[in-house]
Amino acid sequence: MKPELERTKALTFDLFGTVLDLGGSLTPYIADFLREQGSDRDAGEFWAQLRYRQRIEQYQDTLVELGHSGYLETVEKAFSYVCRLNGLDPTRSAIKEWMESWQMLSPFPEVTAGLDRLKTRFKLVALSNGNPWFLDHLVKNRIKYEFHAVLSVELAGAFKPHPGVYRRAARELDMEVGELIMVSANSFDVMGARTCGLRGAYVNRYSLPFEDTDDRYLPDVTVANFSELADVLLA
Secondary structure (H helix, E strand, O other): OOHHHOOOOEEEEOOEOOOEOHHHHHHHHHHHHHHHOOOOOOHHHHHHHHHHHHHHHHHHHHHHOOOOOOHHHHHHHHHHHHHHHOOOOOOHHHHHHHHHHHHHOOEOOOHHHHHHHHOOOOEEEEEEOOOHHHHHHHHHHHHOOOOOEEEEHHHOOOOOOOHHHHHHHHHHOOOOHHHEEEEEOOHHHHHHHHHOOOEEEEEOOOOOOOOOOOHHHOOOEEEOOHHHHHHHHOO
């Protein structure tokens, strides 16, 4: 392990896109929805547009400061927007029905084995943008893993990468920020954590470049999956 990581006591994990395979889980439901709407739009392209738009909704939610709305609320807003972008006008009931697919998210195949290895040295904590009740469901029924703690950004009232999220996590865990490693497949998440003094592990599941940022905010570790993460942190 790198010397700067020796102080690590806990790993904080992003869930959406890092632990949970959003695209793999949701694209089949998008394909069904598009067929029902009589659209020949490609489900994969629709998902890419939705994921991009959802992040905009989250950033706006934090920046406008009208009150934190919640993760699934931003998903629904983004879905409605992308439907209109593609010339679709689904009923409210059709949108609500599609939103139920988010209850069926599944983890990436190597996640559980990787977590089992990592828990031999570190406390494992879920630190997610998700609504608290939604995280409870996902951890218990879909990931099926017992984390040391499950923390929602609702504690800070803003979505990641707002600095209050990472600082509040350290406070909740009674640890210093430098004793935590933020593990995420979202580079903005790792960068945000690094700016607050956390260490960072970038799980580059999607072969994407990291943020164009100051060298001080780059990840300490870059891996492709949780198996590689365990190899590096337990070395």
